[in-house]
Amino acid sequence: MSTIYTGPVFEMAKNQFNSVADYLGIAEGHRDRLLYPKRAITISCPIHMDSGETVVFQGYRVQHHLTLGPTKGGTRFAPNVDIGEVSALAIWMSWKCALAGLPYGGAKGGVTVDTHSLSKRELESLSRRYMQEMIPFVGPHIDVMAPDMGTNEQVMAWFMDTYSMYQGRTVNEIVTGKPVSSGGTEGRREATGLGVAHLVARAMERLQMKPREATAIIQGFGNVGSYAALELAQQGVKIIGVSDHTACYFDRKGFDVDALVAYASRHGSLKGFSSEALFDPNQLLVQPCDILIPAAVERVIDADVATRLNCRILAEAANGPTTPEADAVLEHRRNEIFVIPDILCNSGGVIVSYFEWVQDLQQLFWKREEVITRLKGLLDDAFHRVMARVERDEVAHRVAAMAIGVDKVAQAKATRGLFP
């Protein structure tokens, strides 16, 4: 099939899917309908810049499948966003939601933009224009957006407000990851990082590792990386390496995570935090540690890096950090490195987004404790199902996790009449 879906990130999602389809015995003739997105929307967002000129930004939204309910997924504002990347991210959302047992298909959206170059007013204009252009294609029972790289609670509030003004009433349930004051839920801000740390704790239990003796390195110090660091530090794990786009630090003595978070929120990045601990970002992932957490962009662990990894647990907080070639290396190293695959590892975010959507639809709001208890329950359930499959079929952790997700979507399509 010739398609618009191209590029290295899409090829990765396709390659992973085909490996899982081989394992599940899905016939060739049924694969395209499971893999290729149902809808891909491309928009142009003309924005009046502070300079007086008008700049047109390209935006996307890809809705992967509609079999289990509305589609769900984040919106990414980043310089290299393209239709292939967004489609891969939407496909991964589908397997992630199905693995967690959420009544959603996957979606993802984005705008090709470097948000660091925008003023707050320009960012608001772009956010509002993006949602305005998407109004015909989204809805609380069609497609529900959320934050991803480069977007945050404020952007979600602008999305919600733009959609609500069009409807003439407040429609909280159109997006998740909103501020609590605008119909957001307690716990969503920290949900992804907290979920990562919770699953790392489960992995440590299985490996009989003690958190107070463990060290961690985290690449990416935004929403996910910073909350994962805070939660792991609470467990007693020593954070010995951190990085963002602007700086990279490594110190075997460990960092004061509260100080890192306070610095990053005051300065907008980690740049300037320390001059003694500055480190080469290209060497960070291969430093010796117990827990390695890529929490930034895709494809940072290729075959070469995988060969040189020096960790016991690889917790994939980012989407798609590990290439299929690296997976082949990790398969040989399966007794050395315990992988928590992305669609399991970072699923805490969409799980609490689901809770937010449910609360908004009911206009009945839960206490933080209830949100977190339910989150941990769903994460534990998914973790145990993945581990049971790994043990039963002796497959890699990623294959087991994806197989549960793909199988659920395939079964739903079959009962609705896709497969004869």
Ligand SMILES: NC(=O)C1=CN([C@@H]2O[C@H](COP(=O)(O)OP(=O)(O)OC[C@H]3O[C@@H](n4cnc5c(N)ncnc54)[C@H](OP(=O)(O)O)[C@@H]3O)[C@@H](O)[C@H]2O)C=CC1
């Ligand atoms: N937010 C969520 O709820 C969820 C996010 N994810 C995934 O987690 C990852 C991070 O998302 P999120 O934390 O929300 O995004 P943010 O935009 O909040 O943070 C991204 C972080 O990654 C850093 N970064 C970007 N490029 C690089 C690089 N090449 N090397 C090192 N650091 C880099 C950024 O640095 P700087 O600020 O300097 O640019 C920033 O610290 C993404 O893969 C996302 O898809 C998955 C599930 C849910």
Ligand SMILES: O=C(O)CCC(=O)C(=O)O
């Ligand atoms: O919270 C959500 O709905 C989606 C989060 C997301 O984009 C992701 O899990 O990759």
